[in-house]
Amino acid sequence: MSLVNSPSAALVIFDCDGVLVDSERLCHEALRQTLADEGVELTLEQAFAHFMGTSEAVLLDIVERLIERPVPGDFIARFGARSFDAFRSDLQAVDGVHDVIRGLGARYCVASNGPKEKMRFTLGHTGLLPHFEDRLFSADDVSRPKPAPDLFLHAARTMGAAPAECIVIEDSPTGVKAARAAGMRVLGYAAMTPAERLRDAGAETLFDHMKQLPALLRT
Numbered sequence: 001m002s003l004v005n006s007p008s009a010a011l012v013i014f015d016c017d018g019v020l021v022d023s024e025r026l027c028h029e030a031l032r033q034t035l036a037d038e039g040v041e042l043t044l045e046q047a048f049a050h051f052m053g054t055s056e057a058v059l060l061d062i063v064e065r066l067i068e069r070p071v072p073g074d075f076i077a078r079f080g081a082r083s084f085d086a087f088r089s090d091l092q093a094v095d096g097v098h099d100v101i102r103g104l105g106a107r108y109c110v111a112s113n114g115p116k117e118k119m120r121f122t123l124g125h126t127g128l129l130p131h132f133e134d135r136l137f138s139a140d141d142v143s144r145p146k147p148a149p150d151l152f153l154h155a156a157r158t159m160g161a162a163p164a165e166c167i168v169i170e171d172s173p174t175g176v177k178a179a180r181a182a183g184m185r186v187l188g189y190a191a192m193t194p195a196e197r198l199r200d201a202g203a204e205t206l207f208d209h210m211k212q213l214p215a216l217l218r219t
């Protein structure tokens, strides 16, 4: 389906990590280091390929397969502490996203596979939280995270929009699949993720800088 001649969106649903905040590189580096503690050496690119867009439960399954034994009980705590240390020193909003949000004509919200506490921290640290304070949706809110459609459907229902009126902005194949399963249109932000992986997952239009997004949302 093309966006051309489609009605403009009633609701724009942003993914958080990699779309609003530039957290993916910092997070995957923290994960890479925490796996190295367990004796598994990955490149940053391999870490992206394994973990991009996964929920915590899926992440733990992958870690268990990689380290070939039960995941230590403090793994998530160590990974989280490393991530938050990196966020405190280096986290920034995705370039151009403040302007996109200021200029949006449609209503909007954020829906992330990450925990709400992490969203509050990353959005707060980058000055975006005031825009999203009362419209944060997390996989914590539903029984099945992305790639299931539950989170996007929950966000749309709560915001009072029909799925066909929603446009999702996603940077991971997992998130693109979730949006398509929810019957929503998806614009794939391919700054860090290979564009073909987002297209294969079902993104109808791809872009690689936020300054391109307002025009895509208007058509």
Ligand SMILES: [Mg+2]
Pocket (backbone or CB within 6 Å): 015, 016, 017, 018, 019, 053, 170, 171, 172, 175
């Ligand atoms: Mg993401």
